[in-house]
């Protein structure tokens with residue numbers, strides 16, 4: 135599991151480490167620069183022409199320290215200081231003076247042709263970026279990007295908001311980013327994934343800030359974490375003991391969502407799945423998915439029937455394809471009146487809830503909500519562009535206010551838990567933006583809930599596994615041609631024997 139620190143948390147960790155262990159900031163800067171120089175030495179020949187672009191803050195200090203180390207190691211390296219000496223931070227000034235002592239003075243940036251270098255290091259701005267980048271640095275960044283040269287970003291590509299992933303005026307497009315020790319939210323959110331390139335997280339000796347399990351922290355799951363989640367299947371279990379899922383999905387007009395979500399629930403390892411749907415769907419679901427138990431309703435649904443199914447189930451999924459009719463609203467109200475049954479609330483159920491969000495405030499147990507940005511906009515009354523820039527804050531606030539697990543689906547899905555912990559998902563790809571992909575995720579959540587696998591964090595794991603399956607599907611079919619059924623088909627490769635993970 136990787137920690138993700140906001141700008142203020144990264145600064146806190148930095149200060150804490152310096153104070154507690156009496157390690158000056160310059161030492162951390164040296165370690166940061168060493169981690170990048172070791173990498174460059176491994177990957178590039180000594181004759182590589184390298185240009186380090188240094189701003190006047192500590193990010194520039196990192197770049198100048200790197201320039202010195204590479205010079206001492208025999209590389210053909212130069213640098214441009216992008217600002218007056220008078221604005222250098224304390225540590226950056228020391229790095230600059232050190233370079234001068236080696237006889238290395240800054241190139242004049244207006245006379246520098248970026249294309250004449252083989253590799254460019256971006257140390258213009260790090261996490262200290264506080265406003266939009268303007269003339270002339272914005273143009274300079276445009277020229278670096280247009281040069282077509284590989285760029286290594288120190289800490290974060292200059293111009294990327296480290297908290298939100300928004301581009302602030304202009305942004306370096308890096309081929310690789312060395313984020314010092316901890317990920318930043320902006321690397322995964324917003325434009326982060328498209329401008330960071332390959333991300334490295336070198337250890338530079340900074341202590342983590344959390345001192346107890348109660349502190350809010352943002353995390354990214356990794357493949358290794360699944361070993362603890364998908365434990366071996368109980369050899370003595372039976373279909374009743376592996377969890378029973380009730381899927382309330384589909385309507386007179388829509389059928390596919392019920393098939394995809396209930397298949398995902400069964401593929402998660404649950405013992406039984408029962409679909410409660412409109413009678414028109416019986417034949418299709420029964421044919422496409424003979425393993426499902428099916429209960430249907432006609433013009434009117436039956437409280438007794440659904441109650442009996444809820445009593446039978448260990449978890450319920452409600453929403454995919456149920457529509458927004460009065461009938462759907464009544465069923466949703468009834469289902470949510472049982473606080474004891476762990477529930478996944480998806481798709482149309484979310485749209486119905488957005489008409490009356492306060493119904494989420496009534497007492498309840500485990501509820502997982504899975505809105506995409508459009509559904510979240512309806513639920514919160516906020517615009518989609520605002521939500522995209524404030525995804526972390528929006529998800530965390532919602533989870534806390536309504537005491538639900540909130541899966542805010544997007545290219546990087548944010549999963550916020552009411553305890554204050556948040557996960558940013560690093561698996562998955564744009565091929566997953568295909569109809570029915572969300573139904574698969576909702577089914578997976580309900581399936582794991584029924585099995586009572588790590589209920590507290592189940593939402594984050596389901597998202598991660600869903601993304602991994604999407605990556606396998608993309609590898610097999612291509613991002614353009616993959617469909618939701620391919621994500622389903624890939625699931626067993628991840629959960630082979632309910633435990634071992636097959637490399638993606």
Ligand SMILES: NC(=O)C1=CN([C@@H]2O[C@H](COP(=O)(O)OP(=O)(O)OC[C@H]3O[C@@H](n4cnc5c(N)ncnc54)[C@H](O)[C@@H]3O)[C@@H](O)[C@H]2O)[C@@H](O)CC1
Nearest residue numbers: 148162163191192193259260261262263264265266267289
């Ligand atoms: N754990 C840590 O936090 C460590 C941090 N280090 C480096 O230090 C960096 C942070 O250093 P700083 O706080 O000095 O911040 P930066 O080096 O990111 O830059 C801050 C400076 O840029 C100015 N500025 C901000 N936005 C601007 C804009 N749009 N146009 C023009 N000027 C602008 C600020 O006023 C400030 O003077 C990190 O990103 C990292 O690279 C490393 O040295 C090692 C350890």
Ligand SMILES: Nc1ncnc2c1ncn2[C@@H]1O[C@H](COP(=O)(O)OP(=O)(O)O)[C@@H](O)[C@H]1O
Nearest residue numbers: 543544545562563564566567569570571572573
């Ligand atoms: N560009 C992307 N990169 C990674 N995952 C994506 C991307 N676009 C969409 N997804 C994922 O695909 C799923 C789409 O779900 P959703 O919008 O509910 O689709 P549907 O309603 O058609 O089932 C979500 O899990 C989302 O996170």
Ligand SMILES: [K+]
Nearest residue numbers: 256259290292
């Ligand atoms: K940078």
